[in-house]
Amino acid sequence: MDDAAIIGGGPVGLGLAVLLAQQGWTVRVFERRHGISGHSRAIGLHPPAQQVLARAGLAAQLAEQGTAIRRGLGISNGRQIAALDFASLPGPYPYVLALPEHQTVALLRERLRALDPLALSEGREFQGIEGQSAEAIRFTVAGPGGLQATEASWLIGADGVQSAVRAELGVAFHGRGLPDRYLMGDFPETTVWPHSAALFIEAQGIVESFPLPHGLRRWVARLGHGQPPDADLPELIRERTGYRVDAEACTMRSCFSTANRRAASMMQGRAVLLGDAAHQISPIGGQGMCLGLIGAARLADLLASGAVPGGGQLLQFQARQLKAARQAGLKAHLNMALGRPVAPWLLPARNLLFSAAASNRTVHDAVARSFTMT
CATH class of the missing domain: 3.50.50.60 (FAD/NAD(P)-binding domain)
Structure with a gap:
């Protein structure tokens, strides 16, 4: 036994x-x-x-x-609006791997x-x-x-x-199941952030981006209402972030729901x-x-x-x-909820909220600990 x-x-x-x-x-x-x-x-x-x-x-x-992912960046309309640095985390691993x-x-x-x-x-x-x-x-x-x-x-x-x-x-x-659906894929790295996650906070919905080993990067885009799971992910990334990824070089692609x-x-x-x-x-x-x-x-x-x-x-x-x-x-x-689509006129107010939170050291450190489960 x-x-x-x-x-x-x-x-x-x-x-x-x-x-x-x-x-x-x-x-x-x-x-x-x-x-x-x-x-x-x-x-x-x-x-x-x-x-x-x-x-x-x-x-x-x-x-x-x-x-090692050592920081997170908040970007909107091509401009950095916030940054989250994990260097202040306690313990031997001040990063997400x-x-x-x-x-x-x-x-x-x-x-x-x-x-x-x-x-x-x-x-x-x-x-x-x-x-x-x-x-x-x-x-x-x-x-x-x-x-x-x-x-x-x-x-x-x-x-x-x-x-x-x-x-x-x-x-x-x-x-319960939740209404949010996402499309993700892994592509060769095309950004200048080899150790940073990037959150593109756009009116059409968030796009998240994370470095991976072997020169790859994962892109995760929230699907809008009615967008099919076989949507063109590279085009969606380009439309919302301005970054181009090579569709032919995609090594993994998936659509997922949430609950x-x-x-x-x-x-x-x-x-x-x-x-x-x-x-x-x-x-x-x-x-x-x-x-x-x-x-x-x-x-x-x-x-x-x-x-x-x-x-x-x-x-x-x-x-x-x-x-x-x-x-x-x-x-x-x-x-x-923070990554869901919003009316374009509300985006500046939401960006201002992100910027204010990131610039406050107490709030910044609390968010970093919460995000990394420390």
């Missing part, structure tokens, strides 16, 4: 597996897919997430492969393989829970050989927004929900994956210290994690 069985081999599930394996636990990660998708929506590792991954033994690899999710997953897989070559089981899909006892939880997974019955001391559902574990537990997922939801409960006996299975945060602001990694570190410490099902430590963990998810959701909602 394994100490922990983790359903879902994304960054959060793998991060938890590595942290537990480092403490001598036997872990098994069941991932329904084979290989790693090159399609990365999440790219930002905030300072607390970098600390978690450093605990997992990946500090050197992150520094080598990632791109840009690293596509598939690279983070690859690093975590390699680290887990070094700890236990048999820990990751690909092509295995969670089917259902057979029962629980005081010491173990029994469940089944489907794979090439058919159904496999197994058991572990703990079952962790880190299997995303459409969590099969959450559905099996019958846990409600409260919240904020939280599970009514994160645990049921020896089954625990983690990451997007427990809370869905709008990608705007980039805090969803980081919140999941922070939760993985907290859960690893509690389990390794002997936490028991229904005990006070796990109840406190649940309350803290869901509160953090609620706060992250509110921040994301505010970020989206």
